[in-house]
Amino acid sequence: MATEWDTHTALTTTGDGLFGADLDPGWTVGGGVNGGYLLGVVGKAIAEAVPAKPHPLAVSAHYLSAARPGPAQVSTRVLREGGSVATVSAELGQAGTTRISALATYGDLCSMPDDVATTAEPPALPPLEECVPGSLAPEETRRVAPVMDRFDMRFDPACVGWTMGAPSGRGHIQAWFRMADGHDVDPVGLLMVCDALPPVTFDLGRPGWAPTLELTVHVRAVPAPGWLRVSHRTRNVAGGMFEEDCEVWDSTRRLVAQSRQLAIQPRG
Amino acid sequence: MATEWDTHTALTTTGDGLFGADLDPGWTVGGGVNGGYLLGVVGKAIAEAVPAKPHPLAVSAHYLSAARPGPAQVSTRVLREGGSVATVSAELGQAGTTRISALATYGDLCSMPDDVATTAEPPALPPLEECVPGSLAPEETRRVAPVMDRFDMRFDPACVGWTMGAPSGRGHIQAWFRMADGHDVDPVGLLMVCDALPPVTFDLGRPGWAPTLELTVHVRAVPAPGWLRVSHRTRNVAGGMFEEDCEVWDSTRRLVAQSRQLAIQPRG
Numbered sequence: 234m235a236t237e238w239d240t241h242t243a244l245t246t247t248g249d250g251l252f253g254a255d256l257d258p259g260w261t262v263g264g265g266v267n268g269g270y271l272l273g274v275v276g277k278a279i280a281e282a283v284p285a286k287p288h289p290l291a292v293s294a295h296y297l298s299a300a301r302p303g304p305a306q307v308s309t310r311v312l313r314e315g316g317s318v319a320t321v322s323a324e325l326g327q328a329g330t331t332r333i334s335a336l337a338t339y340g341d342l343c344s345m346p347d348d349v350a351t352t353a354e355p356p357a358l359p360p361l362e363e364c365v366p367g368s369l370a371p372e373e374t375r376r377v378a379p380v381m382d383r384f385d386m387r388f389d390p391a392c393v394g395w396t397m398g399a400p401s402g403r404g405h406i407q408a409w410f411r412m413a414d415g416h417d418v419d420p421v422g423l424l425m426v427c428d429a430l431p432p433v434t435f436d437l438g439r440p441g442w443a444p445t446l447e448l449t450v451h452v453r454a455v456p457a458p459g460w461l462r463v464s465h466r467t468r469n470v471a472g473g474m475f476e477e478d479c480e481v482w483d484s485t486r487r488l489v490a491q492s493r494q495l496a497i498q499p500r501g
Numbered sequence: 502m503a504t505e506w507d508t509h510t511a512l513t514t515t516g517d518g519l520f521g522a523d524l525d526p527g528w529t530v531g532g533g534v535n536g537g538y539l540l541g542v543v544g545k546a547i548a549e550a551v552p553a554k555p556h557p558l559a560v561s562a563h564y565l566s567a568a569r570p571g572p573a574q575v576s577t578r579v580l581r582e583g584g585s586v587a588t589v590s591a592e593l594g595q596a597g598t599t600r601i602s603a604l605a606t607y608g609d610l611c612s613m614p615d616d617v618a619t620t621a622e623p624p625a626l627p628p629l630e631e632c633v634p635g636s637l638a639p640e641e642t643r644r645v646a647p648v649m650d651r652f653d654m655r656f657d658p659a660c661v662g663w664t665m666g667a668p669s670g671r672g673h674i675q676a677w678f679r680m681a682d683g684h685d686v687d688p689v690g691l692l693m694v695c696d697a698l699p700p701v702t703f704d705l706g707r708p709g710w711a712p713t714l715e716l717t718v719h720v721r722a723v724p725a726p727g728w729l730r731v732s733h734r735t736r737n738v739a740g741g742m743f744e745e746d747c748e749v750w751d752s753t754r755r756l757v758a759q760s761r762q763l764a765i766q767p768r769g
Binding site: 290291293295297298312313318320322324331334335336337338342345346347348349350351352353403404437446447449451453454468469470471472473474476487488491493495 | 558559561563565566580581586588590592599602603604605606610613614615616617618619620621671672705714715717719721722736737738739740741742744755756759761763
C-alpha cells in the first residue's frame with residue numbers, strides 16, 4: 234500500500250537520468266514548497282539513478298529559487314560510481330528554472346560497519362503525552378502552512394513559548410516526529426525530516442520566512458521503526474544569516490541524521 | 502608582494518569559466534593533496550567567475566578521488582546570479598579525472614548587515630606562549646605531511662596528548678592558527694583553514710588518514726587581521742564514518758567560519 238510520502242514523491246522517468254515529479258500543494262508554506270520535501274524528491278531520483286547505492290550518505294543542496302506546486306523535472310548525472318559509494322549531481326527545475334542544485338554521495342548503509350562510539354546524547358524530550366501536538370496550531374497557521382498536516386509532531390513544551398508570544402531566546406526547538414499517516418521514514422525520507430520543524434528563529438522571537446541558501450544532510454544510519462526525536466538549534470545569528478543544526482534520532486536512541494543549513498534571517 | 506598562498510593558488514584562465522592551477526607539493530599529506538587547499542583553489546576560481554560576488558557564503562564539496570601535486574583544471578558554471586548572491590558549480594580535475602565536485606553560493610560579506618546575536622563562545626585557548634607549536638612535530642611526521650610547514654599552529658596543550666600516545670578521547674583538537682609567512686587569511690582562505698588541523702580522530706586514538714567524503718563551509722564574516730582560533734570536534738563516530746565540525750574565530754572574537762565534514766574512519 235502506497236504511503237502518502239510515496240505518492241507525493243512518485244517519479245516518472247524518461248531515461249538518461251531524467252525524472253518527472255508532481256510537487257504536491259500539501260507541502261507548501263506561504264505558497265512556496267517546503268525545502269525538505271524538495272530535497273526528498275531529489276534524493277529519491279538520485280537513489281533511482283544509482284540503484285546499487287540506495288542510501289544518501291551526504292547530500293548538499295543549494296536553493297536557487299522558490300518552487301511552486303505542480304510539475305517539476307529532476308535531472309541527475311552520475312559523476313563517479315565506485316565499489317562502495319557513488320557521487321551524483323542533480324538539479325530540480327520547473328519550466329526551465331532551477332529550484333535546487335544538489336551534490337550527493339550515496340552508498341549502502343546496511344553494508345557499513347555497525348560500530349557506534351558516540352558522545353552525543355539524544356534530545357531530552359518529555360514523554361509523548363506531555364508534549365504539545367502540532368495539530369493544536371491555530372486554524373490560520375495551518376491554512377498558511379499545509380505542510381504541517383503531513384506530520385505528527387509533538388513539541389517539547391519548553392520550546393513552544395514562541396506560539397504564545399514568549400520565545401525562549403535560546404534558539405532551540407525539539408519534538409517527537411512521525412509522518413501523519415504513521416508510516417516509518419526511510420533514509421531518503423530523513424532528507425525531508427531535517428527541514429520539517431518550524432524555523433529555529435521562531436524561538437528567538439523572529440517569526441517569518443527564513444529562506445534556505447544551503448542545506449547539507451548526513452544520513453548516518455537506517456532509522457529503526459517508530460517515533461523519531463528531532464532537534465533544531467542555532468548558535469550564530471549574525472550578518473543577516475543564521476545556521477540551523479538539526480539532529481534526528483531514532484526509537485533505539487541512535488543518531489540517524491545530522492544536518493546544517495545556512496538561511497537568511499527573517500526580517501522584523 | 503605575493504604571499505605563499507597567492508602563489509600556490511595562482512590561476513590561469515582560458516575563458517568560459519575554465520581555469521588552470523598547479524597544485525604545489527608543499528600541501529601534501531602522505532602523498533595526497535590536502536582537501537582544504539583544493540577547496541581554496543576551487544573557491545578562488547569561483548570568485549573569479551563571479552567578480553561582483555567575491556566571497557563564499559556556503560561551499561559544499563564532495564571528494565571523488567585523491568589529487569596529486571601538479572597541473573589541475575577547474576571548470577566553473579554559473580547556475581544563477583541574482584542581486585545579492587550567485588550560485589556556481591565547479592569541478593577540479595586532473596588529466597580528465599574529477600577530484601572534487603563543488604556547489605557554492607557566493608555574495609559580498611561587506612554588504613551584509615553587521616548584526617551579531619550569537620550564543621556561541623570562542624574556543625578557550627591558553628595564551629599563545631603556553632601553546633604547543635606544530636613545528637615541534639617530529640621530523641618524520643613533517644616529512645610525511647609537508648602541509649604542516651604552510652601553517653603556524655599553536656595547539657592547546659590539553660589537546661595534544663595523542664602526539665605522546667595519550668589521546669584525550671574527547672574528540673577535540675584546537676589551536677591558534679596563522680599562515681607560516683604571517684599573512685592574513687581572506688574569506689576564500691577560510692575554506693582551507695577548515696581542513697588544516699590534523700583529523701580530530703587523532704584525539705580518539707585513531708591515527709591514520711581519514712578521507713573526506715563531503716565538506717561544507719559557511720563563511721560568516723571577513724576575518725579581521727591577526728591570529729585565528731580554530732576548533733575541531735566530533736561527536737558521532739559510527740557506522741565507519743564520523744563528522745568533523747570546525748569553527749574559525751578571528752582576533753576580534755567573531756565566528757568567521759563554520760564547517761562540517763563527513764569522513765571515513767581511519768582503520769586500526
